[in-house]
Amino acid sequence: MGSVLSTPKTFELLIIGLDDAGKTSLVNRLKRRELPRGVLPTTTPTTGFTRxxxxHGQHSVTILEYSGSEKMRPLWRSCFWNAHAFVFLIDAAAPARFPEAKEELIQLIKATSDLYPILILANKVDLPGAVELSTIEEVFGVLGLRAAKSDRKIALKGISAMTGEGVDEALDWLAANLSHQVISEINEAKKQVEQSR
Ligand SMILES: Nc1nc2c(ncn2[C@@H]2O[C@H](COP(=O)(O)OP(=O)(O)OP(=O)(O)O)[C@@H](O)[C@H]2O)c(=O)[nH]1
Ligand SMILES: [Mg+2]
Known part of the structure; x- marks a missing residue:
């Protein structure tokens, strides 16, 4: 695990994405790494958010997972300031919902400054109907999003909350792409928001 070699970091991660993408399942996998491949606790749709x-290695990560239902999305949008980094989760086996997911992803990118890393995770790669990562990259225009905001740390990776595939690598990427300096800058900005409330 790459993170074991890096200095400890403490950060808050917002996990968002459409309903049914597998956000709670990912949190469950992260909480309980000992779960065997293919075993996932049963979930019910998240009603508000979970914390x-x-x-992860030496790092301490506080994860906020928000309900992806359409009527709850304004809640996550109002909490962007509260995170150091974002995971945007896509259901790789639900291509009919890619356009809706892409709209939300674009809103996230527009609403947040270049300081914040965004990791787009295509979940459920274990399913036979999962769309290839290269196709998802094309449909979501990830390279274009990166090019348009060249300083922005944006990546796309495939994972499965069901098998655990790619989960450690995802957290390694987040820890590696969030410098201590950026964490301090964001902490300062958060303090100011809190004071102005
Ligand atoms: N095959 C497979 N199914 C998964 C995976 N991750 C989640 N699921 C299933 O997808 C469904 C939705 O998972 P949740 O984790 O509840 O989804 P969510 O994104 O938290 O949904 P909301 O809380 O409603 O926004 C459940 O039936 C999970 O078992 C995965 O990696 N592979
Ligand atoms: Mg949930």
Missing amino acids: ETIS
Whole structure:
């Protein structure tokens, strides 16, 4: 695990994405790494948000997972300032919902400054109907999004909350792309928002 070699970081991660993308399942996998491949606790749709703190190597990550239902999305949009980094989760096996997911992703990119890394995760790669990562990259125009905002740290990776595939690598990427300096800058900005409330 690459993160074991880096200095400890403490950060808050917002996990968002459409309903049914697998956000709660990903949090469950992160909380319980010992779960065997293919075993996932049963979930029900998240009603508001959940908050969990996990360890990853030397890092401490507080994860906020928001309901993806359409009527709850304004809640996550109002909490962007509260995070250091974002995971945008896509259901790789639900291509009919890619346009709706892309709209939300674009809103996230527009609403947040270049300081914040965004990791787009295509979940459920274990399913036979999962769309290839290269196709998802094309449909979501990830390279274009990166080029338009060249300083922005944006990446796309495939994962499965069901098998655990790609989950450690995702957290490694987030820890590696969030410098101590950026964490301090964001902490300062958060303090100002909190004071002005
Ligand atoms: N095959 C497979 N199914 C998954 C995976 N991740 C989640 N699921 C299933 O997808 C469904 C939705 O998962 P949730 O984790 O509840 O989805 P969510 O994104 O939290 O949904 P909301 O809270 O409503 O926004 C459940 O039936 C999960 O078992 C995965 O990696 N592979
Ligand atoms: Mg959920």
